[in-house]
Amino acid sequence: MTMVKRLIAPGISLLLGAMLSLIYNPALAEVLVVVSADAPFSRLTSSDLRDIYLGRRTQIADGMMVVPLDQSEGTAARSEFYTHFTGQTPAQIKAHWARQIFTGRGQPPQALANSRAVVERLVSDTKALGYIDPAFLDERLRVLTIE
Numbered sequence: 001m002t003m004v005k006r007l008i009a010p011g012i013s014l015l016l017g018a019m020l021s022l023i024y025n026p027a028l029a030e031v032l033v034v035v036s037a038d039a040p041f042s043r044l045t046s047s048d049l050r051d052i053y054l055g056r057r058t059q060i061a062d063g064m065m066v067v068p069l070d071q072s073e074g075t076a077a078r079s080e081f082y083t084h085f086t087g088q089t090p091a092q093i094k095a096h097w098a099r100q101i102f103t104g105r106g107q108p109p110q111a112l113a114n115s116r117a118v119v120e121r122l123v124s125d126t127k128a129l130g131y132i133d134p135a136f137l138d139e140r141l142r143v144l145t146i147e
Contacts, residue, residue, distance in 0.1 A: 030076070030080045030134070031077050031081045031133065032132055032133075032137060032143050033081075033085070033130075033131050033143070033144045034118075034122060034129070034130060034137065034142060034143055035126070035128065035129045035130075035141070035142050036122050036124075036125065036140065036142070037123075037139065037140055037141055038126050039126045039127070039129075039142060040126065041062070041066075042142055042144060042145060043144060043147060044145075044146055045147050046085065046146050049085055049144075049146055050085060050086045050087075052066060052068050052129070053068050053070075053081075053085070054086065054096060055100055055107070055108070055109075065127055066127055066128070066129055067109075067125065067127050067129070068109040068130070069109060069110055069112055069118050069121055069122070069128050069129065069130035070110060070112070070130075071112060071113070071115065071130075072111050072113055072114065073090065075114060075115075076133070077114075077115055077131060077133050078090060078131075081131040085146070112130075115132035115133040115135075115136040116136060118130040118131070118132050118136075119132060119136050119138070119140070119141065122141060123140045129144065
């Protein structure tokens with residue numbers, strides 16, 4: 001019986017850990033995709049968001065131009081955003097933009113210092129979108145629904 005417990009216990013622990021990770025995913029709460037409260041849109045598809053931040057599109061479904069705002073390399077928000085919303089690591093994003101620049105296909109989104117700088121820019125530009133640490137959310141911003 002002791003041998004059976006030793007064989008089953010690690011499997012149960014692994015299964016329980018996997019189930020808990022499905023219920024609680026901290027990456028979902030660590031960055032918010034936001035726009036100005038006055039922006040004329042409130043939702044994006046996940047593929048539109050990914051394509052905007054990878055330079056594949058500049059307009060949303062209704063034809064409105066959007067300006068993506070990035071954060072400086074090395075910020076926790078940047079790492080969380082790209083990992084969660086594009087499925088790519090910061091190193092992969094850097095390589096993507098190096099290729100785009102080298103081939104003349106595009107420039108990366110403007111990188112601002114941190115979440116505070118993104119907030120200040122968003123409140124003055126209704127066509128901009130960005131991502132921030134939830135601690136910086138205030139009434140001047142609207143959290144986008146990502147479908």
